[in-house]
Amino acid sequence: EHIPFSSPRYPENEMIKRSQEFYELLNQRRSVRFISNEPVPRQVIDNVIKTAGTAPSGAHTEPWSFVVVQDEEVKHRIRMIVEEEEEVNYKKRMGDKWVNDLKKLKTNWIKEYLDTAPFLILIFKKVYGITSSGRRKTHYYNEISVSIACGFLLAALQNAGLVTVTTTPLNCGPRLRTLLDRPDNEKLLMLLPVGYPSKDSTVPDLKRKPLEEIMVEKIRSFSHPEAYCFFLSLEQHSKTHFDWIVSFSSASNQKSISSPVTECLCML
Amino acid sequence: EHIPFSSPRYPENEMIKRSQEFYELLNQRRSVRFISNEPVPRQVIDNVIKTAGTAPSGAHTEPWSFVVVQDEEVKHRIRMIVEEEEEVNYKKRMGDKWVNDLKKLKTNWIKEYLDTAPFLILIFKKVYGITSSGRRKTHYYNEISVSIACGFLLAALQNAGLVTVTTTPLNCGPRLRTLLDRPDNEKLLMLLPVGYPSKDSTVPDLKRKPLEEIMVEKIRSFSHPEAYCFFLSLEQHSKTHFDWIVSFSSASNQKSISSPVTECLCML
Ligand SMILES: Cc1cc2nc3c(=O)[nH]c(=O)nc-3n(C[C@H](O)[C@H](O)[C@H](O)COP(=O)(O)O)c2cc1C
Ligand SMILES: Cc1cc2nc3c(=O)[nH]c(=O)nc-3n(C[C@H](O)[C@H](O)[C@H](O)COP(=O)(O)O)c2cc1C
Numbered sequence: 320e321h322i323p324f325s326s327p328r329y330p331e332n333e334m335i336k337r338s339q340e341f342y343e344l345l346n347q348r349r350s351v352r353f354i355s356n357e358p359v360p361r362q363v364i365d366n367v368i369k370t371a372g373t374a375p376s377g378a379h380t381e382p383w384s385f386v387v388v389q390d391e392e393v394k395h396r397i398r399m400i401v402e403e404e405e406e407v408n409y410k411k412r413m414g415d416k417w418v419n420d421l422k423k424l425k426t427n428w429i430k431e432y433l434d435t436a437p438f439l440i441l442i443f444k445k446v447y448g449i450t451s452s453g454r455r456k457t458h459y460y461n462e463i464s465v466s467i468a469c470g471f472l473l474a475a476l477q478n479a480g481l482v483t484v485t486t487t488p489l490n491c492g493p494r495l496r497t498l499l500d501r502p503d504n505e506k507l508l509m510l511l512p513v514g515y516p517s518k519d520s521t522v523p524d525l526k527r528k529p530l531e532e533i534m535v536e537k538i539r540s541f542s543h544p545e546a547y548c549f550f551l552s553l554e555q556h557s558k559t560h561f562d563w564i565v566s567f568s569s570a571s572n573q574k575s576i577s578s579p580v581t582e583c584l585c586m587l
Numbered sequence: 588e589h590i591p592f593s594s595p596r597y598p599e600n601e602m603i604k605r606s607q608e609f610y611e612l613l614n615q616r617r618s619v620r621f622i623s624n625e626p627v628p629r630q631v632i633d634n635v636i637k638t639a640g641t642a643p644s645g646a647h648t649e650p651w652s653f654v655v656v657q658d659e660e661v662k663h664r665i666r667m668i669v670e671e672e673e674e675v676n677y678k679k680r681m682g683d684k685w686v687n688d689l690k691k692l693k694t695n696w697i698k699e700y701l702d703t704a705p706f707l708i709l710i711f712k713k714v715y716g717i718t719s720s721g722r723r724k725t726h727y728y729n730e731i732s733v734s735i736a737c738g739f740l741l742a743a744l745q746n747a748g749l750v751t752v753t754t755t756p757l758n759c760g761p762r763l764r765t766l767l768d769r770p771d772n773e774k775l776l777m778l779l780p781v782g783y784p785s786k787d788s789t790v791p792d793l794k795r796k797p798l799e800e801i802m803v804e805k806i807r808s809f810s811h812p813e814a815y816c817f818f819l820s821l822e823q824h825s826k827t828h829f830d831w832i833v834s835f836s837s838a839s840n841q842k843s844i845s846s847p848v849t850e851c852l853c854m855l
Contacts, residue, residue, distance in 0.1 A: 321693060321789035324617060328783065329748045331628050338634035338747040345641045345739060349592060360599050365798060366606035372801045373614045374738065375753045378688045381796050390806040417727070420646045425589060459685070460755055463776070466731045467753070470642065470738015471613060479606040480597045485643045485735070487728055499805050508731070515596065521589035528649050530633060533640045537767050538658040 345474060346527075351482035352426070353520035354436040354512050359481060364438055364513065367475035374468035377460035382445040383468050386499050389438055396498060397441075398433035401510070404491045405430070412489065424523050432484070436512035440483075441495065442469055443505040455504075465508050476513060483511040613742060614795075619750035620694070621788035622704040622780055627749060632706055632781065635743035642736035645728035650713040651736050654767050657706055664766060665709075666701035669778070672759045673698070680758065692791050700752070704780035708751075709763065710737055711773040723772075733776050744781060751779040 329337060368385045376382060388394055405428035409418060433439065444465040448456035458464075469485070476483055488495070492507040501507075597605060636653045644650060656662055673696035677686060701707065712733040716724035726732075737753070744751055756763070760775040769775075 320691070320792040322792045324619060324784055324788045324790040326615060326617075326619075326750060326784055327748050334747045334749075335628055335630050335634070338631045338638070338743060341743050341746045342634045342638045342641070345638050345743075347594060348641060348643075349594075350643055351592060351594075353592075360603055362603050363606045365802070366603070366610045368802050369798050370606070370610045370613050372795060372798070373610070373616060375616075375618055375741070377755070378685075379692070379791075379793050381801070383801060385802045387802060387804045388806075389804070393805055416725070417646075420725075420727075423588070424647070457684070457688075459688075463730065463734045463755065466734030467738040467741065469731075470735040471742055473643070473735065474739055474742045475606060475609050475613075478609045479602045480595050481602075482594060487645070487731065499803075501803075516592055516594055520592045522592040523647075524588045524590045525647050527640060530637050530640070533649070533651055534633070534636050534653045534655060535767075535769075536655045536657070537661055538656075 345477055348473065348477045349482070349522045350484040351516045351520055351522060352432060352484050353517040354432040354482065354514040355517040356435045356437060357515050359437045359514055363479050363481065364440075367472055367479065367481075368440070370475040371468040371472035374464065374471045376464035376468075377458070380445075380448060380456075380458045380461065380464070382448070382458040382461040383465045384443040384445065384501065384505055385472075386441040386443065386501070387438060388441065388499075391434075393498075394434055394436075394439055397439060397495065397510075398430060400494045400498065401430055401433060401488050401491050402428050404488065404494075408489050423525075432512040432514075435517070436514040438513040440472070440511045440513055441499065441507060442472075442509040442511065443496070443501055444508045445504050446506055447504050449504065462508065469509055469511075472511070476511075480515075481513055482516050483513050486510045486512075613745055616741065616745045617750070617790045618752040619784045619788055619790060620700055620752050621785040622700040622750065622782040623785040624703045624705060625783050627705045627782055631747050631749065632708075635740055635747065635749075636708070638743040639736040639740035642732065642739045644732035644736070645726065648713075648716060648724075648726045648729065648732070650716070650726040650729040651733045652711040652713065652769065652773055653740075654709040654711065654769070655706060656709065656767075659702075661766075662702055662704075662707055665707060665763060665778075666698055668762045668766065669698055669701060669756050669759050670696050672756065672762070676757050691793075700780040700782075703785070704782040706781040708740070708779045708781055709767065709775060710740075710777040710779070711764070711769055712776045713772050714774055715772050717772065730776065737777055737779075740779070744779075748783075749781055750784050751781045754778045754780075 364387060368387070371383070371385065372381070374383075388397065409428050413421075442465060444461045445458055446461055447458055450456050473483065473485065486509065488507065488510050491510075495507050495510075496505065632655060636655070639651070639653065640649070642651075656665065677696050710733060712729045713726055714729055715726055718724050741751065741753065754777065756775065756778050759778075763775050763778075764773065
């Protein structure tokens with residue numbers, strides 16, 4: 320039951336342009352913690368969840384459920400549960416180090432957006448499935464698969480001009496699962512309040528790592544068969560040359576590079 | 588250090604159109620295991636990795652590294668490692684049940700695409716960070732964050748007209764980490780071969796779950812303050828009415844719905 324596959328193909332310059340524009344679109348995404356109560360078209364919510372449902376999943380298990388909450392009363396109950404647990408998290412469970420790491424984000428346990436956002440989307444992972452004969456079916460890599468689907472959902476929201484903040488409500492899973500009547504095999508993974516940013520919303524002034532800090536190129540040296548080259552990719556548009564960083568490594572003498580620029584031979 | 592936030596805003600009909608088109612684009616994505624050796628523009632690879640780097644991450648730790656492999660020799664060494672481990676996985680480690688679950692995908696341990704794909708992208712999660720003073724820094728939710736970033740990367744590849752297959756090479760992590768000289772705090776999460784589909788490529792004839800199987804709506808009943816309604820969202824465009832499924836639940840008498848359609852009161 321394999322079928323032929325074909326996919327859209329663009330000329331090279333169009334591929335480059337599309338990939339650049341998509342980067343610019345998603346690079347505008349920020350976690351927004353001030354969400355206005357303006358209504359959002361329902362069809363957009365359906366479409367972003369449909370988009371999430373196109374994600375790959377281990378052995379095609381599709382181990383996800385998206386619970387959509389629009390009702391004021393249910394939203395408020397969720398807020399009560401989350402704030403109650405988060406207050407304990409901040410004051411007791413997380414420890415000074417974690418609370419300190421979060422200081423720059425200025426987050427705390429008050430989550431007004433849980434009342435104001437027109438939609439809450441609660442993403443559950445199905446940690447196991449149930450076969451027609453009632454037996455448990457393993458869901459390989461369910462958390463990874465659902466997180467990828469969440470990535471699709473976040474990209475779809477950004478594309479539609481909506482905002483959210485990705486949250487993982489610590490210790491709220493069991494109470495929210497009960498409130499929302501989800502079955503035993505489902506565990507809460509993420510809670511996303513969805514809407515438009517409120518008029519005067521602000522975000523922490525964070526910077527993202529540049530490409531050369533997150534990408535590493537692994538190539539074999541051309542001149543020396545036993546050597547491996549590391550190529551720190553600098554943005555090709557802005558640079559006319561590359562910095563080559565070479566680490567000579569052989570089966571018997573493998574060296575890893577801890578501080579590449581200072582320790583290595585630079586050519587060019 | 589909070590700064591004002593603003594984001595693009597589209598008229599409602601444009602939001603709906605954009606969300607529909609994005610769904611259609613991503614819905615064409617398939618895991619493709621036959622990849623041609625045609626070269627792919629390098630800038631597109633840079634752009635899709637930059638896009639992945641815009642993902643949210645727990646406490647803004649950005650706990651990811653993307654290793655790009657283009658070199659024939661390195662690709663082949665990766666193939667040798669993966670095929671060696673995968674053969675043992677299929678024959679011994681996975682167990683009959685798992686191998687059986689994979690039958691419909693017709694996958695096995697031969698991975699020709701690891702030689703033919705012009706690029707391999709190996710995604711590592713940084714399970715902890717290292718501060719400037721050399722101490723370990725916890726990376727909260729690193730696997731979830733990196734998987735979301737992988738979702739961004741897959742969406743970006745699809746948008747550019749490229750294909751891949753999301754793979755999690757079981758038990759290959761340590762050997763690939765050594766081959767690629769990644770530091771101790773990095774663990775391999777995903778391996779993506781990237782390129783164009785080969786001419787006669789096929790995919791398993793899988794169906795995706797429809798919206799009503801992955802989305803659940805949780806609303807309070809209007810008529811009865813203690814009742815909660817479950818609303819199985821049927822695609823609104825194709826249906827002129829909704830099926831309401833009501834579960835009466837109160838603090839003292841909580842009922843969960845196992846087989847909603849048969850057990851519940853349906854209102855029109
Ligand atoms: C976390 C994860 C791990 C996967 N591992 C493998 C793998 O090791 N080998 C493989 O061929 N496919 C793997 N897949 C691909 C799935 O089999 C594929 O996504 C699923 O069958 C659905 O098909 P589609 O991606 O074409 O929609 C994986 C997918 C995910 C999300
Ligand atoms: C897995 C995960 C969990 C997160 N948990 C929370 C959370 O509980 N509360 C919150 O305010 N933000 C949370 N965030 C958002 C991050 O703080 C945010 O993504 C990060 O600071 C980067 O900012 P940006 O999303 O604007 O790029 C989480 C993000 C991820 C990916």
